[in-house]
Amino acid sequence: MxxxxxxxxxxxxxxxxxxxxxxxxxxxxxxxxxxxxxxxxxxxxxxxxxxxxxxxxxxxxxxxxxxxxxxxxxxxxxxxxxxxxxxxxxxxxxxxITGIQEIVLKMMDEEMRRKLEENIERNEIEMNKDAMYTMVLTAVKEGYSDHVIDAALKAGAKGGSVIRGRRRGNEAIVQFLGISMQEEQEFVLVIVPKDKKADIMKSVSDSCGLKTPAKGVILSVPVEEIAGMEN
The missing domain is CATH 3.30.70.120 (Alpha-Beta Plaits)
Structure with a gap:
């Protein structure tokens, strides 16, 4: 517990x-x-x-x-x-949350990071035993949503949806992550088969992660029920 x-x-x-x-x-x-x-x-x-x-x-x-x-x-x-x-x-x-990029976990100390990684893995096992799909959410700088979609398609996704908004927060985190606060963002939502999640998150991270010009934050959440998706 x-x-x-x-x-x-x-x-x-x-x-x-x-x-x-x-x-x-x-x-x-x-x-x-x-x-x-x-x-x-x-x-x-x-x-x-x-x-x-x-x-x-x-x-x-x-x-x-x-x-x-x-x-x-x-x-x-x-x-x-x-x-x-x-x-x-x-x-x-x-x-x-059942998946998150490594650089975000590095914001925590080593012991907390280890426990968080264990719990993220446990979440995926316990909450997705029967689930066939997961949702990968990516927040990137304005103008990079097409790059996210392209990276996801390359790894096996069928498509995605884009919502526009803004990133806010504590300016102290800027030095650690190298990002800007109060910046216009595009949020890309991609529902994918569970067995393709890791490949798609890696592809998006490599193309649009925090170490790229897109400065993307990527995570995944479970999808328990779904209709209208092809296997």
Whole structure:
């Protein structure tokens, strides 16, 4: 159980755009170095939007990576300090991560990195026993999404989708990763067969990783159910 607290999670929040400062403050206080944001418009039926209190408003979608051990405190703050559980304040959730590039893990010390690697592997084994697909998510500098798609296709992917947004975070991380904060980003989502995930992530990392001009961050999350994909 103790090691499970180091398992990596993808945290997402969907809030009104006016809550941007509150989300920024929350992530800064939690010492989460990088997060990504994009804007969207809700398209659910009015009854559901009314339940969530989000009807007719633009959304701010925020995504970041964090250890499992921080999830409870983040959700406590979202509920008690930022009142996200109140009608109209938004939605938050987490997704287990089953793959991440090595350079991101190097942000942790050696012992934590070793445990995180073990837990990422365990996540993949335990949560994808029957799953045939995984989603590879890549965030790159604006203008490099085609490079990501090309690298993924070269390794066996069938295609992908692109969302545009912005990378935000703590400027202190810039020196370590050699990236710029508050930079326009393109997010590429590619659903691939599980047995091709490693090859596709390596191909994308080699072509568009943090050591390339694209400055890409790449990770994967499980896909439990899917329709419309060819084997």
């Amino acid at each position: 103790k090691s499970n607290m180091l398992a990596m999670r993808l945290l997402f929040t969907i809030t009104d755009v006016k809550e941007a400062k509150k989300i920024e403050e929350l992530l800064f206080q939690a010492h989460l170095p990088i997060y990504y944001q994009c804007r969207g418009q809700g398209t659910a039926k009015s009854e559901l939007l009314d339940i969530c209190g989000l009807s007719g408003r633009a959304r701010l979608i925020t995504v970041t990576i964090l250890p499992q051990k921080l999830v409870d405190s983040i959700f406590t703050s979202l509920s008690q300090k930022y009142h996200i559980t109140r009608k109209g304040m938004g939605i938050a959730g987490t997704i287990p």
